[in-house]
Amino acid sequence: MTIREKLTREPIREKLGKLPRQLLLSEYFILILCILVFVALIPFIPVIASAYNMSSLLSNIWPLYAVAIGQTLVLIIAGIDLSQGAIISLTSVIGASLIATAADPVVFSKSPIWGWLLFENGGILTNHSAGILIAVLVMLLVGLLIGFINGTAIVYARIPAFMVTLVTQTFFAGLAIYYVKSENIINLPDAFTAIGEDSGGLISSALIITLILAISSQFILSRTMFGRWLYATGTNIRASIVSGVPTKKVIILTYMFSGFCAAVASVLYSSRMDMGRPTLGASLLLDVIGGAVIGGSSLSGGKGKVLWTFFGVVFLSLLGNALSLLNVPFFWIEIVKGSVILMAALLDVIRTRILQQQTV
């Protein structure tokens, strides 16, 4: 008997009281959990509530959330986008190479862009008046383009999303490293690094950018026809096709949006780290998918909300933050994160079961 069968056979109703059940089902379960964990941790690590730590925690959260928003939409259509990390890396080095104010010939002379895109005195847009704006637009365009490649391959070549994005992940991550021969591009202009800089307070431009992204995604999902189509496609693609939903368009646009979100995150990360880094997005995947799943998006599609993902991302970041403040070694943090994501998947099963029992 599988775990799922076992779970569905034993009545959970008798074991759980009314309040815990409502709590489990609540959209805000993860948020409540976050607050509880946070409050519970203060006596042990008072530093966690300090203004400095809060501000650094939040500045970690914003770009991660930006990526996870894109992933959430992909999960809703029952897809998965493994290429977001590569998009972040590639757009980071492309953007940086356009606007760097200087480049060391010793480091970059072997790079394929040396001498026509990148020079000793910087990139080709370095002295352009709207250089930074154009560079950011180029980054966003590259994100959209890779998303378009993903979506098209999934829709027209009918290769499973997992395979397509695994391939594009590998390909573009490799390309990013080749582009700069695995060197970081430093010397970025101040106007660019200002975007992701910690302001010291709670309000930062990263927050504003990410919030705009979140609110507009939420609006699209809940208020527009496209949003309805997204959920319908993820719930039952055959029935959606019969009902006149242009599922091909929906799928391609969703992957483009996912690439776009990754590129936005890349702008935030690159500016915060003052560099274009070819491995910038290499280790983000677990946090992104984990955040969305902890929030309540389902890997089987049709379910997910932008707000839920925010709670999931906050929870994962809070956990990582607390553990590192406790001087827990890196590998232990990873093990704990993995377990938490597993718990989230189990929680999803339990929730579904309670809901099923309620509707019988």
Add this chain to the structure above:
Amino acid sequence: MDDLILQFCKVDKSFFGVPVLKNVSIDFPRGHIIGLIGENGAGKSTMMNILGGVVPFDGGKMLLNGQEYVPQDPASATRAGIAFIHQELNLFTNLSIAENLFIGNFPHLSVTPFLNKARIRSKTQEYLKMVDLDLSPDITVDRLSPGERQLVEVAKALSQDASIIIFDEPTTSLTARETEKLFAIIDRLHKAGKTIIYISHILRDVQQLADDIVVLRDGEVVQVGPKQEFSIQKMISLMVGRYIGTLYPERTSTPTEQVILEIKGLSKAGIVHDINLCLHKGELLGIFGLMGSGRSELAQIIFGMEGKDSGEIIVDGTLHTKQSPVKSIQQNMAFVTENRREEGLLMTSTVAENLGLVTLRKYVTPAAHVVRQSALIEAIRNSVSLLQIKVNDAFRSQAKGLSGGNQQKVVIGKWLMNNPSILVVDEPTRGVDVGAKYEIYSIINDIVSKGAAVLFISSEIEELIGICDRIIVMGVGEILGCFEKSEFNREKILQTAFREGGK
């Protein structure tokens, strides 16, 4: 006194305070075929799920061969000699017939962990022979037709040495010939002394097969007795609890002469060949065909889900070269597909989301496509009350929680909300109980009387004769005959379908 193999004694079962079986007591004589009938939701499936160990029961007891029987899980029911052949077959389509038969219990080479392949093969062949299947044990199940799969299930039951075999709606996906074959095998099992519980909505089959008939209604046994005590009319009135004078609502309108859909020389290699037909405004045109006749495929081509090789589809006077569901909907067509679960509904979405899906485009602002919520909600409310969809809260209840009939009404409703002028319905009453069938016919009648044209595809001759203006008979991808209302005749239509004599 009869030898009883199984007894239900005052069995109770409720789900969350809602009783679904109340004090059910039935005796099952050994070696009989017992027909179990009742509307959807009457408790038939719950009863069989209890017997098969799928769900526990709350009160009462069951006796199997005189011993108290409390199945813990499906495996213990199997060990007790009860085989349950589900409506949705439980075979592993990627495995071979032999592997499916022995999946829970592979014979090994003495004490080694290696499988005794030779024995598996020979035993499988033996069981396949018992159900008249001339197939190699090594064929994977996905290459079998629904009828053959059904028989593999029977063979599996035999291999488990079952003494009670439960059939739940076994004929829904079978062709007429396959059904006959299944009946012959059921008959043989009967003669071999097996006890058979046969559940079906097709009352004629139940009457033909069963020795005894049990009628359930709202979780209670309404009547039990030998089949001679039941006429079909009586079975129906016992099931629905009232006398239904007619099975089909009266038509209130007649078709016009105005052609709304014309199909000329439509062909697709291996699927349909040279189809020509005209559908008029206000007409209810039936298409009769057996499984594999190309009837559903024709509908899919007309609606643009599948491509065609040649031929013309002319909608309301305009020739459309390349169809797609999106274009068909723009031309005011609607298509209630044969398969509710896979192509009809978003099962885990709410009833409201399902109802609004097709017509969504009409309820959005021009540029940004923002949904005009209040107008849409209003329209959905109207549709729920107009079609009398029985649902707690259309905006919160999931579609999968509804009964088959109500699910079908949701599928029809989502199309009606778009005011179609051409409605193609494929087997709209399959798996739907008698009461809901009548309601579905009434809904279709109603839109026909308002001037829409309906293409009604079905494998039940009776319902086509009961409601249609004209019936086209299809077989092997071709139109084999066409009957006007005055010529309707069950035998002739069947003969035509089988290409025996006829036109």
